[in-house]
């Protein structure tokens with residue numbers, strides 16, 4: 282189902298007049314204070330506009346700060362530090378920095394990080410003289426928004442331009458007996474009181490994989506279930522296979538090609554039984570249901586401004602992030618792929634620049650993707666499958682982190698970088714990394730690609746030594762050794 286403009290009965294049949302005093306009239310209203318909304322608001326303020334942000338939560342920051350990016354990454358960092366996992370190649374697999382890591386250990390650091398992050402974001406909004414009203418926004422028409430606050434109905438506000446940045450929430454189908462403690466979604470996981478002995482993760486998307494591997498690093502017995510046999514299909518297959526093999530080695534159980542049909546609590550053991558369509562069963566103390574997310578559009582009153590959503594609550598936009606209604610834009614997760622904090626921010630900036638006809642460059646086509654599983658995966662550009670589909674003659678260069686001096690010093694036995702080059706032009710087409718520091722290392726490849734850089738860049742330039750970045754050089758030499766003669770580009 283696609284999004285389309287519906288003739289709006291209220292707009293079409295009667296002209297409603299809203300009594301909005303001057304104080305409540307804004308050039309730009311942004312609904313939602315996540316990465317997309319925050320960046321849109323700041324861009325508006327930088328253009329000298331009077332800006333209001335409406336946020337239904339109690340603090341600014343959105344999913345990114347409160348239940349998504351920052352909490353999951355803080356949890357990962359805490360687990361890696363306290364478990365001593367990074368040092369195990371040297372000190373043995375039984376090495377632990379702290380025995381019996383508790384939920385309190387994890388959440389203490391989490392709360393500090395979140396508090397700090399909210400403070401920074403509030404300061405940013407204040408510094409830019411952006412007003413914030415806490416309450417649920419719902420459209421009265423294409424320019425007017427009612428705000429429902431905790432105390433009851435708040436003011437009706439008017440915006441010339443409106444940016445919807447309401448994000449997503451976990452998908453919660455009726456057949457899953459969520460109870461907030463032992464059958465949870467990814468938001469509820471963050472109020473966990475104790476670390477379970479076993480965890481079934483339903484859905485091997487990015488969220489499922491990240492949490493499955495974080496809990497596995499805590500010595501929890503983890504089973505990851507997904508109806509697809511090819512998980513994370515946007516990741517290079519060789520890199521994904523390498524990752525899955527490594528995870529199997531470290532004890533994660535995969536049930537791929539299996540769909541969960543029913544979840545029940547076993548009255549005797551108190552554990553949960555996940556019935557799979559194949560007839561198999563997975564038993565675990567806690568079930569994390571992470572099988573996708575839906576747009577937070579259900580209480581937005583979109584019908585009053587003539588906007589429609591698809592079956593996952595998402596809003597359709599054009600290349601300027603403009604919806605079917607001229608003065609309304611939408612950015613971030615609510616418009617769908619790629620649903621990243623990083624891309625949402627950029628969309629917020631671009632949407633507001635476009636709304637006010639500001640001259641600007643197009644968004645770069647090369648955005649990196651970082652998956653903070655353990656080990657982390659990151660990539661930019663085309664996968665090997667992409668170049669094959671496009672019939673581009675290519676060569677691949679591979680480097681293993683253990684081949685670098687820095688990798689040896691760090692005790693890395695695993696970690697892989699795969700670089701894809703065009704044979705014809707020698708340009709770098711894609712970088713795929715799995716292992717320590719992947720999400721940082723990928724930006725070197727991104728910069729080279731954005732400047733149309735070639736294989737020779739990595740061969741001719743000096744890199745710091747010892748670094749993991751040296752892997753780029755090793756991979757380039759590997760690719761060069763297989764390039765057909767006369768293909769210097």
Ligand SMILES: Cc1cc2nc3c(=O)[nH]c(=O)nc-3n(C[C@H](O)[C@H](O)[C@H](O)COP(=O)(O)OP(=O)(O)OC[C@H]3O[C@@H](n4cnc5c(N)ncnc54)[C@H](O)[C@@H]3O)c2cc1C
Pocket residue numbers: 312313314315316317318319335336337338342343344345346348349350351353354416417418419446447448449467488577580581612613614615620621622623624625651653
């Ligand atoms: C577990 C998890 C881990 C993630 N990890 C990463 C990562 O490592 N890297 C990465 O780039 N991305 C990550 N993401 C994705 C990232 O969090 C999102 O892409 C990003 O938060 C989307 O930003 P947004 O501005 O679209 O909206 P959100 O951050 O979802 O914020 C939307 C805001 O709108 C508010 N709102 C909703 N409806 C209304 C209304 N009617 N009125 C007023 N306010 C409203 C909400 O309260 C919320 O504060 C992760 C997501 C999850 C769930």
Ligand SMILES: NC(=O)c1ccc[n+]([C@@H]2O[C@H](COP(=O)([O-])OP(=O)(O)OC[C@H]3O[C@@H](n4cnc5c(N)ncnc54)[C@H](O)[C@@H]3O)[C@@H](O)[C@H]2O)c1
Pocket residue numbers: 483484485486487488489491506507508509512513539540541571572573574619620621650651652653
């Ligand atoms: N590091 C990051 O950038 C990061 C981290 C987390 C989340 N995110 C963003 O959040 C978004 C949502 O992530 P997600 O993992 O919830 O969704 P997703 O759509 O990526 O994955 C959902 C998975 O659940 C599976 N599934 C569907 N129904 C199922 C069932 N009944 N039983 C078992 N499995 C089932 C699907 O096959 C799919 O693999 C993503 O688009 C992602 O971009 C990004």
